[in-house]
Amino acid sequence: MNFGFTQEQQILRSEVRKYLEERCPMEDARRIMESAEGYCPERWKEIAELGWLGLLVPESYGGAGLGWVDLVVLLEETGRALFPSPLLGTVLATLAIVENGSPEQQQRYLPRIAEGTDLFSVAWLERADVLDPEVQATRAVREGDDLVLDGEKLFVTDAVSASHFIVSCRESEGPEGIALAVVPADAAGVTVTNLPSIDASKRLGKVSLAGVRVPADATLQGASGRPAGAAALGRLFDHAAAAITAEMVGAAEGAHAMVVEYAKARRQFGSLIGRFQGVKHPLAEMYVDIESFKSLLYYAAWCLDEAPDEAAEHVSMAKAYASDAFTRIGIDAVELHGAIGYTWEYDAQLYLKRSKWAKAMFGSADHHYERVAELGVV
Amino acid sequence: MDFNLTPEEEAFRGDVRSFLDEHLPPESDRGGMFPLRWAKVVREKRWVGFSWPRDVGGGGATVMQQAILKEELSQRAAPPLGTCIMGLAWVGPAIIQHGTEEQKRQFIPDILDSKYQWCTGYSEPAVGSDLAALQCRGVRDGDHYVVTGQKIWTSLAEWAKWMILLVRTEVGREPKHEGITCLLVPMDSPGLTVKPIRDLAGHSFFAEVFFDGVRVPVENRLGEEGKGWQITLGALANERSGIAEVAGLRRRLDRLRELARVRTLDGRPALEDARVRRRLAEFHTRISAMRFNGLRFLTRQVKGESVGSETSINKLHAARLEQQLAEFGIELQGSYGALTGGSDEAVAGGHWQKQALGWGTTVIGGGTPNVQKNIIAERILGLPHD
16 A cells, blocks of 8 residues: 655656746746737747656657656646646547547547647537536537537637647437547637636637538547547546646645745734734645645546546545635635735735636536535435 | 555455454444453454554554554444553553553553553643643652642543643743653542543543642653653654544444435435535545545555654544534434434434534544644644744
8 A cells, every 4th residue: 555656756746846946937927827828839848848748648659658646746736836838638638539549549649749749628518518428519420531510619728729629529329429529720610719717827718610520530439449438528527627636736735835934924913923823723724625635636546547436436526625625725825915915916816716717617516526425425 | 656455464454354254243242241252352362552562562563554453443343452541542652662661561461451441631720722831740759759739621530540640840941841740640549539520411521630749659750750741742643543533434424324315305305405415425525535644644654754743634624524424413303403312202312412412522632623723833834833
């Protein structure tokens, strides 16, 4: 039994943290998140060279072939730095292709993802906002050797910067009739619109598909040749919830560290404010919550690779706990600073906004707790 | 990360399971001679004092073996390993760590055999959470310490034969915890009187203890004079692993779910209500978090790292869960929630009402939740002391 990180994983963490501290401190992150592109192509190239983009890509396709626990290390650190980049889309698309793509499809897409040439995102959520992989209003109709897609996708992460989308759609009836189609962003009939996000470091967009024609072999088919199906999309949803929970761990720790430092430096009533229990106790509670949803997430991440049957329940526990806890941490981080925390210049507000983005995305606490009730309690 | 046990650990767990299959009957079948038989077999198996060194009669178990045994026992709701509650929890470990050879010979076998109870004289009327400010005096007089003062909230004082006692042997010393000495005191010493206190549930498990010139031989001092505080720190650290409590909390949650299945809200089973389901899922999630927190601490212990203040995390969870599970049990009963045991109308014989009033020992006993938060804030986050 070993519920800890390996030495290699600890080295990965310190390298990622060092890069972000040097190349993307908060003033740079702010500048990037306020730019039109929402990410920095130069840094994107650098992190591709550092191997971050190919972390999950099998070695035979030019990546490092690592797993979910390694990914947690990376995402905790990018979350801590509020690193504005389309990394989440890359991670999710990579997982979708590794798990559902044929060898030929993996060869076609993965090396270009790993080297940072193509920027993938996953487009699955829709206007009705039903978090059920079987409910897909977007249609795919076969016409000869082509597939014709019609529909509209919302809440697509980093949509504007993406070169490709993995689009979920319904091709035929039943759970097997859900397909994942790879659609180039510049294909005829694709319109991408930016949707202003509550967190500027996490871009969202709308992808409209009007008679978009892709070759039939653009839908992900495993080695078995069968379409991915609703089960694969459901699993991808778990990957997404776990990924942003990993970012939440880092971001919550970042917010917490800010207040702890402030409490050790700021004096009021002739005393450091960290001496007052009105400050001390909320900080202790934050710590308890962060450590707890961190433990839940670590186990969920391990399950995603090693015990897939247990993954859904544990991902939901982690995302639900984190959503509630980080909401409070975001608010407290601003409030405990007093007026300075409420200013634009002060970084506490950036964490507050991340907490609001993360609680809404990929299932609210209510949604995930209901799944926990279903899978683990009742 | 790897959640699999090594072959040796698997074998140990198999051994534990088959031993329990043989010696531990179902809960309904544990009356009569069972408690005596259980005490005998677990003692022979060296599961009593399982973590203690073998040369003092303990089991010499590794951290992983302790964790496996604790988890297996609590999953089957097994009775405690030995009934000398405080002797096994912290007095024994303190004597093993700080005691003389003579003290070990005198006390350790009796503790392992649960021959009698120990009690703990730490808290005082003016000194609760701020233990280091204690005032009960110990004055050296030849071969004795003469103890004068008062202790309070002393659990088991009426039944205990011995007390582990903290006294102030040096007044005005700064920092104040350096003037404290630890003594082992017979409860039948002349000048020592016990006055039981009735708790809010109607029981008298704790008491006030008065010392009026009680003479304690110097050879009953545990550790050096003025070093009593270190003994307490080590002692309290022994009772906070957290993993063992998980199975007990899970059982309470199971019972709560059964209550939600039979109770109705607006004519439908409460278990179908979205709010009820969410509460149960939150409890399940926090109990799971405790387990995984515990496994992370355990991993660090196995690697030889020290685990100290972090265990306050699970202590806080356990305290809150114990209260909230019981409160939700009452909430699910509607007006019946106001009834306590004693009539057929009470739900489950007043079980949840009893739980809702019975958390004092665990929630307040080892340091209140606010004290746990101070520990986290000061020792882990490095915030200034109050």
